[in-house]
Amino acid sequence: MPEVNELVNGVFWVGVRDWDRRLFDALVPLPYGTTYNAYVVVGDKKTALIDTVNPGFEGDLKAKLDVLGGMDKLDYLIMNHAEPDHAGTIPFVLEENKKLKLVLTEKGAKLAKVLYHVPDDRMMIVKQDDQIELGGKTLRFIEAPFLHWPETMFTYLVEDKVLFPCDFFGAHSAGGVFAEDVQDLLTLAKKYYGEIMMPFTKSAKQGMAKLEGLEISMIAPSHGPIHSDPEPIVLAYLDWTSGETKEKVTICYVTMWQSTKTLVDKMVEILLEEGIETKVYSLPVSDMANIAGDLVDSRAIVLGSPTVLNGLHPQALYAASLVKVLRPPAKYAAVLSSFGWSGGAVKQALEILGPTKIEVVGAVDVNGRPTAEDLKKVEELARSLVEKVRSG
Secondary structure, eight states: OOOOEEEETTEEEOOEEESSOOEETTTEEOTTOEEEOOEEEEOSSOEEEEOOOOTTOHHHHHHHHHHTTOGGGOOEEEOSOOSHHHHTTHHHHHHHOTTOEEEEOHHHHHHHHHHHOOOGGGEEEOOTTOEEEOSSOEEEEEEOTTSSSTTOEEEEETTTTEEEOTTTTOOOOSSOSBGGGSTTHHHHHHHHIIIIIGGGHHHHHHHHHHHTTOOOSEEOOSSSOBBSSOHHHHHHHHHHHHTOOEEEEEEEEOOSSSHHHHHHHHHHHHHHHTTOEEEEEEGGGOOHHHHHHHHTSEEEEEEEEEEETTEEOHHHHHHHHHHHHHOOOOOEEEEEEEESSOOOHHHHHHHHHTTSSOEEEEEEEEESSOOHHHHHHHHHHHHHHHHHHHHO
16 A cells, blocks of 8 residues: 555645665665655645655556556645656646646746646746635645745645645655654754755855744655654744854865875864864765764864965865865854875865855964974964854
């Protein structure tokens, strides 16, 4: 029997658990797999399917909809977000049900055409606060652009106070139905926020503002478990979207012959001695999701890299580029580097970090193995960084 979970009266989870997926967007590690959540809302007169599933799982979705009376029972298909993991099965559903209307924003309509070749006569465009009556169930639409694509919207079930926010409030985990079923869910959600939403902090704040005054009894995102108690995840998002940081430093480094690591070790020693929360990642063996999660509330970043062919080591170059793309709220940075016959890593790091709003407090660049004098420079830089971090 296919897994179909009734969340509240007339609201059903018909999503898919992808236990085997280990990478998302060829970038994000998925150690616990993920889900592609889809939901059916059954009214007295009409029925709506909210989002679909990743391509390749069409048969799973159909089997679950058959439990609820089949695809022919659907009147509306809500596209909260056009990304294929949520919308990739739209062509299949529209082909199976010829009368179905695809409900989406104006920007969503443009993407539905180019990504899924949906004709105009199959689409129903909605805007902020438009509603669809299903008979005892009312769906209200909330435009939420750039969370995390320009066409994104939230769907709110008025009578049952259920919010369907697609990727917002999500987490990557294939296990559990509800949040309480997943151990340390907020840690997973924080990593997810850092990877997906942190580059759009301004839009995330606006999204949270649109939810102010809205009574929400349940949050049903499109990845991970359902929040039957919304308060923990909402409070976490209020914190993360605020841009507030802690007295915390995240250090990302790569070393080839231990010279850069020696510099990093001295930096870590001083930061811990001063009582600063310090997270250290050796880039070749670290999970990018963990780094992204720690960047959500770190006040400073330290990048360590040897010079390789007149620039950053490729792993450090990747990390520096991620910092630029993810736009963490960090205020300060420092760079530690070593080189043999010629430098260049520090110069490249400064070129990448320069356009950001992060203040580079200083850099230590060592020729060869670090001397006692070099380590003294690292200590001085570390104490300068501590002063900045404490000043907020």
